[in-house]
Amino acid sequence: MRAIVYTGPNQMALDEQPIPEPAPGEVLVRVHAVGICGSDMHAYHGYDDRRPPPLVLGHEAAGIIASGPRAGERVAINPLVVDPECPVARAGRPHLSPTRAIISMPPRPGAFAEYVTIPERNILPVPDGLSMRDAALSEPVAVSWHAVRIGLERLGQPRPRVLVQGGGAIGVAAALVARHMGAEAIDLAEPHPGRRALLEHEAGITGFDPTSQDPGESAYDLVIDAVGAVATRQAASRLVRPGGVIVHVGLLPGQEGYDIRRITLQEITITGSYCYTPEDFAAALDALAQGALGALGWVEVRPFAGAVTAFAELDAGKVSAAKIVLDLAEL
Template identity: 45%
Template sequence: MKALVYTDTLEVQYRDEPDPVPGPGEALVKIEAVGICGSDMHAYHGHDARRIPPLILGHEAVGVVQNGAQQGKRVVLNPLMTCGTCDHCQGGRSNLCAERELVGMRLAGAFAQYIAIPERNLLDMPQDMDPVIASLAEPAATSLHAIYLAEKVLHRPLSECRALVLGGGSIGAFAALMLKGKGCVDVYLGDTNPLRRHTAEELGCCNVYDPLGDDLPEENSFDLVIDAVGSGRTRSASCSFVKSGGVISHVGLQDNEPGLDTRRITLEEITFLGNYTYSAVDLRAAIKALYRGALGALDWVETRLLSDGAAAFREIHEGKAAAPKIVLRP
């Protein structure tokens, strides 16, 4: 089969790879669409010790089952493989399973024509759903999960809150759309990339600003800050923009630099909330929301051929990609 293989720092190659062979309990899935994630870019930059080249990356995928009971069915892949038996797995928090493995991390991912994956990681989807839209379920589920967790600890309903999203990638864009959908009074989004800012403006759901510019939102004014970047700089910005008693929802994993003002967090009773991925339930909710068009037109998603994937990685790396999400099709 053909696959897009991460071969070295700043290098992916479209080349021939052996066809995956499904083991017992595994399905062979012919990939229809697979999105490029920020975490794939993290690997591409050589910053992810868990993703070691040569490796087929990619985990935001949709395809057609080729074998077994579900043969011929179109499915969304749940890329998080978990034990299914620990307290977290059985308590609905499978994203915290100590045995968890993500497709495209140590195991071969979905930037390929085929992938072998446990059958219990196949999620139902409407059979007439556009595969590119369905492939957005994974980033959308990440945003949904973060907002669900934040809603549990916010002192007022979101419809009475001001919210700030840091980072205009797909998770940031989905978060802004969902917050607006939940009736947030004011939604702001900051991104340093002018192309991304332009796309965010077109979403029509938030006030967009340049974090490096002069026209910044007011400090100490947001009930909820969602950090979809996760760098020292954005953590520090989160601590200044969040209101006393507010919530910082930390989703991004860019670096581990200092930035948190733990003194302010303590004195002002600010909740710092870590968020990691999603549960299968979040993924199903995201598929439904995407299918019924609850997240808007989604015309900000760009589709390219998997064979042109290397150029897409390069453009994202160089900050030349305006689309918060590029989906590849084998």
């Protein structure tokens, strides 16, 4: 099968590999669509110790079961593999289990390949009418779903004013999910005009340039930080209202930025947000199937053969789309 292998910092190569054998309890999936994630880019740069080369990256995939009794079923892949018997998983938070492992981290190769194996409990049927491209979005949308959901739960206030920082896929999807979940007004802080334009036709979501516009202290009830940089943490500390909530999703290097004094005096809640529960994943896939998240014009499809180029262009900042999905259907 063809696979894209990360061979060393800033290097990718299209390669031939044997088709993997599913272990007991696993299925073999012929990948039809797979998204490129910020964490794939992070690994590509050689910054992720959990992803040493040579390695097949990619964890945002949908495809068709290729063998066994369920052959032919269209499925989305939940790439977060967890021991279901772990006490943390049994308590309802499998994404926090010490056994958690995402495909594209050894020993599990990722989905930038024609075939991938995955435990059967990690696949979800793709509803009729939902394209493989959109089914592959269920993973990043699930990340956003989880972040917005836990933020709203901690806030406990209907119709909040929401700030989303960062117009990448997680930020864009978080803005759309916040609207779906009933936010009153949603602002998207993103310096890049091309990225801001991705949502300009979406009602209820307003983009602005945080480097030149200041919404003012206490402007928001809930802040979703989908960047995770010093500047966004500084801004979130000031822009959230007293008693408000900040959800930290982004994973850029560095730890500084929060105004701990204001956070203490104004009883601001900060929570991290990582991945999703299986319920979040299913809800994200369902919302995509219902068309509840808008026109998805922020997604660009490219042929699998163009993957190496796509990485280089993403690296060079030449891509306005918030998400590139690779199409493997015609291979």
